[in-house]
Amino acid sequence: MIVNLIGPIASGKTTFAKWFVGKFNEWTHIAIDEVREHTARMLKYHSSSSAIEDYVWHAALPNLLEDTNKYFVLESTGVLWRLRELFENLDHDVYTVKLVANTETCKKRALTRPQETRSEPYNIDDTQGIELEEFLHTRAPGNVTIKTDNIDKDQLMRAYEEAARYIRRAQICFDLCREEHIIGNNQLPEGDRT
Numbered sequence: 001m002i003v004n005l006i007g008p009i010a011s012g013k014t015t016f017a018k019w020f021v022g023k024f025n026e027w028t029h030i031a032i033d034e035v036r037e038h039t040a041r042m043l044k045y046h047s048s049s050s051a052i053e054d055y056v057w058h059a060a061l062p063n064l065l066e067d068t069n070k071y072f073v074l075e076s077t078g079v080l081w082r083l084r085e086l087f088e089n090l091d092h093d094v095y096t097v098k099l100v101a102n103t104e105t106c107k108k109r110a111l112t113r114p115q116e117t118r119s120e121p122y123n124i125d126d127t128q129g130i131e132l133e134e135f136l137h138t139r140a141p142g143n144v145t146i147k148t149d150n151i152d153k154d155q156l157m158r159a160y161e162e163a164a165r166y167i168r169r170a171q172i173c174f175d176l177c178r179e180e181h182i183i184g185n186n187q188l189p190e191g192d193r194t
Helices: 013-023 032-042 049-064 080-088 103-112 127-139 153-185
Strands: 002-006 027-031 071-075 094-100 144-147
Touching (some): 002 013, 002 080, 013 071, 013 094, 013 153, 027 032, 032 049, 032 071, 049 080, 094 153
Parallel strands (some): 002 071, 002 094, 027 071, 094 144
16 A cells, blocks of 8 residues: 655655654655665666656666555655556555645745755755646645645644544555455355354
């Protein structure tokens, strides 16, 4: 089962993912930016950024997500065509949590990050890039939406808890369906029940 986190840069995807995985330790957090950085180091920057992206989406992520018995929180970019292609080739239930914040909030957050923690190859220091991502993500479908700007910490925690309840309900349904499938395949033949 995959919970896919989408939203503009600095909308709070990493913060939510770390909070959720810290609270529910059976989940594994996979951040697309970390996969990109690892891939770039592995390929020793001899490849173009497009070659790195292709490797990330066609090899690295599918390998990380191949275990259908695990629970993953995937912090992705929300690039719909890449996600659609990735998820079509995996045998997972996918739920999307969309984190939304306005352009000014995202820009302030992004610019307060230390330079070395800004993800490559997508260093976004300009409002135009964040506005584009905000535009794309406000139109992307999501099962749950968390608004992360103009709210205090208590309101944010309530929004996190509400999203977590939704995810946990989906997890229970996922587990029940998986158990029914396993039990259904391992039933004794009709004549052997004693």
